Amino acid sequence: MSHSAAVVEDKATHAPRSWNTLVRDWSSDQRAFKNVPWGKAMMWIFLLSDTFIFSCFLLSYMTVRMSTLDHWPNPSEVFALHIGGRDIPLILIAIMTFVLISSSGTMALAVKYGYQKDRHKTAILMILTAMLGATFVSMQAFEWTKLIREGVRPWGNPWGAPQFGSSFFMITGFHGTHVTIGVIFLIIIARKVWRGDFDIERKGFFTSRKGRYEIVETTGLYWHFVDLVWVFIFAFFYLW
Amino acid sequence: MAHVESQHAQGQQAHGQQHPLGIYLWIWGLLFVLSTFSYLVDYFHLHGLLRWSLILLFMILKAGLIVAVFMHMAWERLALIYAILVPPVLILVFVALMTLESDYTFLTRETFFGFGH
Numbered sequence: 001m002s003h004s005a006a007v008v009e010d011k012a013t014h015a016p017r018s019w020n021t022l023v024r025d026w027s028s029d030q031r032a033f034k035n036v037p038w039g040k041a042m043m044w045i046f047l048l049s050d051t052f053i054f055s056c057f058l059l060s061y062m063t064v065r066m067s068t069l070d071h072w073p074n075p076s077e078v079f080a081l082h083i084g085g086r087d088i089p090l091i092l093i094a095i096m097t098f099v100l101i102s103s104s105g106t107m108a109l110a111v112k113y114g115y116q117k118d119r120h121k122t123a124i125l126m127i128l129t130a131m132l133g134a135t136f137v138s139m140q141a142f143e144w145t146k147l148i149r150e151g152v153r154p155w156g157n158p159w160g161a162p163q164f165g166s167s168f169f170m171i172t173g174f175h176g177t178h179v180t181i182g183v184i185f186l187i188i189i190a191r192k193v194w195r196g197d198f199d200i201e202r203k204g205f206f207t208s209r210k211g212r213y214e215i216v217e218t219t220g221l222y223w224h225f226v227d228l229v230w231v232f233i234f235a236f237f238y239l240w
Numbered sequence: 241m242a243h244v245e246s247q248h249a250q251g252q253q254a255h256g257q258q259h260p261l262g263i264y265l266w267i268w269g270l271l272f273v274l275s276t277f278s279y280l281v282d283y284f285h286l287h288g289l290l291r292w293s294l295i296l297l298f299m300i301l302k303a304g305l306i307v308a309v310f311m312h313m314a315w316e317r318l319a320l321i322y323a324i325l326v327p328p329v330l331i332l333v334f335v336a337l338m339t340l341e342s343d344y345t346f347l348t349r350e351t352f353f354g355f356g357h
Contacts, residue, residue, distance in 0.1 A: 036320055062339075227306060231302045235296070238282075240295065
């Protein structure tokens with residue numbers, strides 16, 4: 001009986017996307033987000049709230065940049081590096097972008113192999129992702145050091161509008177913190193994957209719940225979000 | 241009924257997001273190409289409306305690919321898609337408000353401090 005009911009329900013869930021399925025999901029009993037484990041739904045909701053936080057940072061940056069009477073420092077020159085006898089504009093930021101995109105790719109593959117329960121490939125790809133993330137943070141530390149040595153402070157800088165420094169440190173600092181937390185999170189989960197926690201359903205140290213490979217996707221969501229935020233920071237802060 | 245639903249929910253948790261390797265590699269490559277393009281916008285010193293529209297175009301394409309494929313949003317149900325993707329659209333209202341506000345601040349500053357510069 002339950003089998004036939006499941007089949008009927010399955011037909012309904014695999015129906016083409018329509019307002020009907022949307023309304024049915026949202027008005028249904030117990031679960032609005034079907035097909036989605038609770039951890040993943042909660043991660044999405046957290047990421048939504050994080051979207052608003054980063055939006056507030058970028059919006060305040062927009063506001064100070066639009067309302068200042070001073071010349072806004074040209075990021076293309078500020079973030080140029082002197083390589084091979086000439087200044088290459090924005091090169092460090094470009095490399096950081098490519099590093100983060102690479103890490104997003106390895107993370108996506110880790111999620112894929114996680115669902116195939118290929119724990120060694122998953123763990124290695126997650127560690128690779130973490131290493132690329134750590135590389136990104138190191139390059140950001142280098143960038144901060146360089147700018148601080150050149151006299152950039154939250155209250156002023158040698159090139160123009162003083163708000164440049166506060167926007168820069170707040171936005172990239174908050175993003176860098178996210179990357180750092182992601183790296184730690186990745187290492188913790190990669191260790192569990194490597195050890196086979198999700199194959200033997202070992203109970204978590206913190207939650208006493210059995211872990212599943214879905215945590216790899218949830219971690220992946222966080223990591224892709226960090227990359228996503230960087231896309232916006234790159235466009236609005238560095239390129240604009 | 242509740243029993244059936246919970247069983248059903250568990251059954252669906254068993255299979256996650258399974259997609260062919262090719263699509264990830266393809267999107268990965270595309271993200272590299274788009275990032276290169278957006279870097280080239282700066283490298284070739286494009287400016288004005290062309291610069292801004294290209295920056296926004298590449299940004300939206302990259303963001304869309306990451307959310308749709310890497311974060312699997314393209315394969316989720318409408319209930320989740322709408323719950324997550326609709327609220328950020330309201331940020332545009334905030335952008336409009338702050339644009340008005342900063343234009344006003346700029347005007348005021350120009351009026352009172354503008355002569356010194």
